[in-house]
Amino acid sequence: MKSAATAVSTIVALALFGSLCVGAKTVISVDDVQSIRVDLDLFRVARRVDERFLSVAIDASLLAQEKFMNLLNSPKLRTLAKALIPAFLRFGGTKQDFMKFNPRGRYFQARDNSSSAVQGKLCERLELPPFLENRLKQEWVLQSKTLLQEELEGKYKKTKFSEYAVDLLYAFANCSGLDLIFGLNALLRTSENTWNSTNAELLLKYCESRQYVMSWELGNEPNSYEKKAGIRVDGYQLGQDFVHLHQILQESVVYHSTGLYGPDVSQPRDHRKDLLTGFLETGAKAITACTWHHYYVNGRDTSLEDFLDPEVLDTLATKINEIVESVSPGKKVWLGETSSAYGGGAVGLSDTFVAGFMWLDKLGLAAELGLDVVIRQVLIGSGTYHLVDDNLDPLPDYWLSLLYKKLVGPEVLKAQVLMNSGPKKPIRLYLHCTNRKSTHYRPGAVTLFALNLNKNEVTISLPAHTANSTIEAFVLQSAETGEQSLYSRSVELNGQVLRMVDDRTLPPLKGRELPPGERLKLPGFSFAFYVLIEAQAPVCK
Known part of the structure; x- marks a missing residue:
């Protein structure tokens, strides 16, 4: 367990150089940076959590x-x-x-x-x-x-x-x-x-x-x-x-x-x-x-x-x-x-x-x-x-x-950002196998989820070995604009405000399909899930 504490110390030191990587999470200073490159490890499961992880x-x-x-x-x-x-x-x-x-x-x-x-x-x-x-x-x-x-x-x-x-x-x-x-x-x-x-x-x-x-x-x-x-x-x-x-x-x-x-x-x-x-x-x-x-x-x-x-x-x-x-x-x-x-x-x-x-x-x-x-x-x-x-x-x-x-x-994979340092706000990334109970996706699919705590849009470039994968994007943004947007009690998924259809019916949560090779655009003050449908991750099959 001592190694965990040592890892935290190392993390703090790395942060001084504007780049921070904690396993599957990656933090990058991007106040002036508009584009980042990401490497994804699709061959090793770092951890597994309970299927009821989010309770x-x-x-x-x-x-x-x-x-x-x-x-x-x-x-x-x-x-x-x-x-x-x-x-x-x-x-x-x-x-x-x-x-x-x-x-x-x-x-x-x-x-x-x-x-x-x-x-x-x-x-x-x-x-x-x-x-x-x-x-x-x-x-x-x-x-x-x-x-x-x-x-x-x-x-x-x-x-x-x-x-x-x-x-x-x-x-x-x-x-x-x-x-x-x-x-x-x-x-x-x-x-x-x-x-x-x-x-x-x-x-x-x-x-x-x-x-x-x-x-x-x-x-x-x-x-x-x-x-x-x-x-x-x-x-x-x-x-x-x-x-x-x-x-x-x-x-x-x-x-x-x-x-x-x-x-x-x-x-x-x-x-x-x-x-x-x-x-x-x-x-x-x-x-x-x-x-x-x-x-x-x-x-x-x-x-x-x-x-x-x-x-x-x-x-x-x-x-x-x-x-x-x-x-x-x-x-x-x-x-x-x-x-x-x-x-x-x-x-x-x-x-x-x-x-x-x-x-x-x-x-x-x-x-x-x-x-x-x-x-x-x-x-x-x-x-x-x-x-x-x-x-x-x-x-x-x-x-x-x-x-x-x-x-x-429940399978946690690793993502790493490859880029030069920048001065301030971070993008944070995590990678998991896609939920296998979701019949919509084929075995081997992975889900990358990202948070942009900065007001500027950031472009994410994925590694070459995933370039042929179709991507389904689920981008969540405030349903309001301007200074009060972060205080909104409503949210948009790919531009559509999410509301129940009626008391017994939830709306379909539809992703937006991106063509293979297209870079991911993460708007300012947003979070998103990206499903790499044809990633063919061996550990996710």
């Missing part, structure tokens, strides 16, 4: 009042979620450690039948009527403000939830095809400050009786418990708590081989990893993957410039390497919660077009540096970093995520 979260704040869980029965939200599979759905966040299962002894739905026909009818029956959906959406806007105030004051109200909420959550995941991960409350403690599992066992027993297939987490950002709840839990104890939960799951007929993920620590600060180190000493054997959280900036004092600053984007590499070198080899590492800005996001930025630069670069860099899954905060919930707006219509980062799912496969 999503529902913030547990949705459960602050149980009625809002009914929003998960929206046909529109189901349509949007289903389009992102395969993916995990994490239900968790700060509020999970202030929630308690309070069964009422009533069942929301009849016991599920496993046949797809019956399941399909159940999903139809659970759909939310339009009048109720509209009322809940209006009330949720007010609820979000209340939750934001709670976050600002750091005073978190305790919440109880019933079987009804669990049924709604599971139905959403199941009807959408997402793999549910449920976050349990770790702040239920005994007098000896060990985890009190009584309430979790009650919930597990209920889910087991319903045959709900799901995985589990315990606690959210335990390093902030003292600040949020006046309770301190050290890493060694937290590890023992996970071992305790693992033993409970082992004894379950339904959950004995289920996933258990944790400890969901926030990102390392000032090189302190004490809690994670202690946790791994006692709890590593209990977890399926090690999870941590990452945000680039504080949502309350960030700026547009931060979202376009390559130095801000590069801080992720340092954080990843710090975490990965802490975790024993062979144990998978996940970004268990992540977005642009912490504190609920940055108002006017985290839900606009400019947020896509942080999101797409994070996906590229995380895959390249060995993270197996990245869970986006949040599909729906409080804050301003969500993928859908108050009307449940998709925001720019949703469309970006959808294109990523469609075009990018």
